[in-house]
Amino acid sequence: MKAFAELIVELGTSTKTNEKLDALSHYFDSADDADKVWVIALFSGRRPKRVISSSFLQLWCMETANLPAWLFEECYHTVGDLGETIALLLPPPQQQLSNTSLSLIINKLVEIEKQEEAAKKEFIVNTWMQMDKDERFVFNKLLTGNFRIGVSQKTIVNALSKTVKLEPSVIAHRISGNWDPAATSFADLLGEQQQSIDYSKPYPFYLAYALQEDVSLLGDEADWQAEWKWDGIRGQLIKRNGEIFVWSRGEELMTEKFPEYHAMKELLPEGLVLDGEIIPSIESKPLPFALLQTRIGRKNITKKNLQEAPITFFSYDLLEYNGDDYREQPLYKRRELLEQIVTSMNHPALLLSPVINFSSWEQLAHIRNSSRDMGAEGIMLKRKNSTYQVGRKVGDWWKWKIDPLVIDAVMIYAQKGHGRRSNLYTDYTFAVKDGDKLVSFAKAYSGLTDKEFAEVDSFVKRNSIEKFGPVRTVKPELVFEIAFEGIAASNRHKSGVALRFPRINRWRKDKKPDEINTIEDLKKMLEVYGK
């Protein structure tokens, strides 16, 4: 556990990708195989089942450290992370520090999952008292199940490729998909010969960068294919071994959530992998993301759900056909074959994401302006002879999004952030005018530079009016331009609207609070874009 805790500390504080890479490859060089499997699993979002709710951890920590609940809360708001708060508050370790390995600790967690609360408490408190601060932090992260580490999959793959004799693209493929770290050995996962076949395994997604420069710098229009950029969930639709699998880009297996796709099981040819967008649509017209959300979080899907938000698949790439990997083929060839397959299937839930015909960049720019009418958030540009690469790569694929919707608003509430923003007011609530009152309509956490956050933080501290737990009401004085991707009616929000992906576009130091937008302005936007 010591080595793993050190790795986490290094990854948490190193500011350069190369340092993270070195820390990881150093770890992979020296750790034992069982631990390595778990580290790969944890860093790719697979985690042991939660054995205990965090309120018990809090309780046991308070007991052990002999602290009142209000003081624990006060500390938690300052630290901004429960696992770290507990690690800092526990008394110093009393026993000889034991260095139990990561995998042993996880096995033990699996073992106590079914046991009584008292047994869990005994194990957890004893383990705490044999650990130093960093180990406790990591252990608490395992217990609370939110292991968010600022390392991209690319970095992990690159670090592994220094120890394992496999191509990075092969490693990326092997560590993706549906494998259980408790039942997989390092050799199974990354041995030169793969032991078992996982039919569900998706390919690593090829991701596009946002186009920042003038589009004409991409060169000859004829080299490029344009498509709409949809606002759904990027996904892979897989048919292998007589079964259907649907993966999201977040590497979540979503097959069960979308019965619409099951109907294709007989129809799709064996050994097929399509890349596309999981999106609700009626007569090929996409529905707002808010409707997709009604389907994602739900365990039991009702008939009404199926009617109101019928899920379809807008396919735009072909990665495997007849069991053969097509990713090295140029895009135009993959597209040709994709069109043949999808057309011949003729299934209402399986659609072809259309190619946009254009003859000049000016014309395409013009077409792009109609993105919102199409239910799209911009245009994708893909080089016609590009291969299907792994991860985010510059050069062949670009997303060319339309400008977001914007509205000027005033900040009225502030709350301290988490992680690197702990103890700093970085989470804000914004309001627009409603007559001579203010009505809150959006929360935003991002979009300012560290320096601006520090400035706003200092304003909040000097101008807070009231304190409600961690929230401060703030003198309505600072005006910000809030950008968002979509707007929908909502009866859960006071303002009657819900925004999609709101963030701070810029700080309008030039504007006074009485110059902000009104609730009527928002309602007009809802009228135009929210249907």
Added chain:
Amino acid sequence: MQLIEFTDRGLYCRTGNFYIDPWKPVDKAIITHAHSDHARFGSTSYLCHTHTGPLLKLRLGDITVQSVEWNEKVSMNNVTVSLHPAGHIIGSSQVRVEYNGEVWVISGDYKTENDGISGMFEPVNCNTFISESTFGLPIYNWKPQTEIFENMQQWIKANQQSGKASVIIAYSLGKAQRVLKCAAAVTDKLFAHGAIWNVHQALVNAGWDLPKIERVTPEMPKDKFKQAVIIAPPSADGTSWMKKFSPYSTGICSGWMQVRGNVRRRNADAGFALSDHADWNGLLSAVKATGAEKVFVTHGFQAAFSRYLNEIGIEAAEVKTEFGGEEEEQEKPSTNEEQDKEINTADDNE
């Protein structure tokens, strides 16, 4: 009437007609230590410890200062005043005020661990204790200085091995001198930012025995800093002034580094939770050692600390002051222009 009143100019003793660390100009100011949030400009006369005198002159210029030793009794209108070591920085003192058998002690800033430079904190018996609370939450529990120094020395050596300089961010008065002693044990390639060098010179002129350190000047060639240790104030962190030390690693020394989020937010390669303030247990033990019946808690986590004291049976109340080091003002945005006028700015709030 309270012996010490809380006024809009600062802590005031009406009977003795003097203020302690006033934040507005007054006739007679007793100064606990030379950090700019406690030692402000404009008062007619100042009284402080002999070690604080030269630092006060460095920061406030030509002023009238009376310097006294620790435990030396001064009488003002029948009020007896004496200074006692606070262990915060060089010369830092608690102020003991006695009138008609009633004793108040004003802590200023303090730490209970002996850092080998600032003097050993002396618990002073009193009826009423006014305590700071910069780190008044139980998440703040410091490791012993020797352990932190070992970590820092290892970090410097590791940087040297990978061909990097070590830039250590520390407040110019207090932390910088501690860090200098720590770094001098592993290297003699020691450099200081101008702000730190000015304080260093004032201390050396006053007779302090400190390791040799060179001032960074614009003419110095880049290769001079290879694998060296450079000590810089927080306002220099992340500015172009640091470019010429490249390749380097940055280590920030501050009690706030106890929390990971702060290390990450400051983009530091390393954070050392080295503080000139008492941690939670230090505050508690100091309060208990005074035997005070009543405690006033100032700058820091005063609400939490005073509530806790009340719960363990020590009567306490919070007092709002204009001293820095508060939870609320721990990080001020700094600009590039500030780095050269650093010496007279409030860089002392941890």
